[in-house]
Amino acid sequence: MRYSEHPYVEANAQGTRVNVVPCYDVEIGQWKSAADRSSFHTRFILENLDGIKKDEVRLLKKFLRGIGIYGAEIATEGFGGYVSEVLIYHYGSFLKVLEAAANFSQGQVIGNPTKKFETAFVLIDPIDSNRNLGTAISAQNFGTFILAARALLKKQSLVFFNGKKSLPDKNNLRNVLVVKFGYKKRSPDIIWGQVKRGSSALAVQLELGGFKVLRKGAVTDEKSEAAMLFLLHSTTIEKFMVKNGPDVFRKPESESFILRNSKNKLTWVDDQGKILSLQQREFSDAKKFLQSLLRKNLANAGIPSGIISDMKRSFVISGGHQVTSKSIKKALAELTSTNGLIFGLNK
Secondary structure, eight states: OEESSSEEEEEEETTEEEEEOOOOOOOTTOOSSGGGGHHHHHHHHHHHOOHHHHHHHHHHHHHHHHTTOBOOSTTTOOBOHHHHHHHHHHHSSHHHHHHHHTTOOTTEEESOOSSOOOSSEEEEETTEEEEEGGGGSOHHHHHHHHHHHHHHHHSOOTHHHHOOOOOOOHHHHTTEEEEEEEOOOOOHHHHHHHHHHHHHHHHHHHHHTTOOEEEEEEEEOSSSEEEEEEEESOSBOOSEEEEEEEETTOHHHHHHHHHHTTTSSEEEEOTTSEEEEEEEOSOSBHHHHHHHHHHHSGGGTTOOHHHHHHHHHOEEEEEGGGOOOHHHHHHHHHHHSOOIIIIITTO
């Protein structure tokens, strides 16, 4: 049993993962669950795509898989199978999809929406004008799609379809911190969502602590191990920080600020008449900052409640160069290296 909007069954049939998803037998537009559209999607595609266009769909899917953005699940937040089919339906061929993508504008809209959608990419479901198929696609993957389309049009290469293995950048690994923890088995979509939200929450905490987060990531082996990854500008920062106070004319606030900061290293009035104070940070090392946060204040760190108990039982913070897990190493490669497909060939 798996759980999404409602329970469904997952099975392994001769090495192939099979999902059996129930839906309501409804009239078009009278949806009771998200799965109710599936049979209408199938009918629409069979009626509108001939054999040649189906081959164009396969080519587009292979391309999306090659550049690492195929799949609408939370783990990927990319372009799903139906999205690929609808793009071919709109443009007619793989090449025409690429030509259109190379010139997409911000907030690109494809189809005829009946309401406004606030996403990076709007693709209207042909059988439901109220549904935006672009909702599941992250802004990062939408950008990757545009750059990959431009790169392939400039220089044709099978590497776009077969994929290109990337390795972690050793220089960048020095500025990576990994928070790894074990968890009790649950639905892949659920754990991926929890770990991604946890990564975003800890990135905010690091920024509040004075550490510049360049990139963040999340990964799970979908069995028992998960990790949050952070590429920092530096894992250490200055021991002292400047606190901005009120201007001298705000008497109550000035007196309160001076009292609170009386033990600081230095306090002065700047050229604009504001009071400033040089204060020693509690933490100038990002690893120590995270260790203290997760040990003493985990419940208030913005971590999803579903993984708080997992993290309390076991979390380990390590540098990027100390990682041995295969799944985490792969995520580190994506986090620390330049995507040669979209940047190397766009030169």
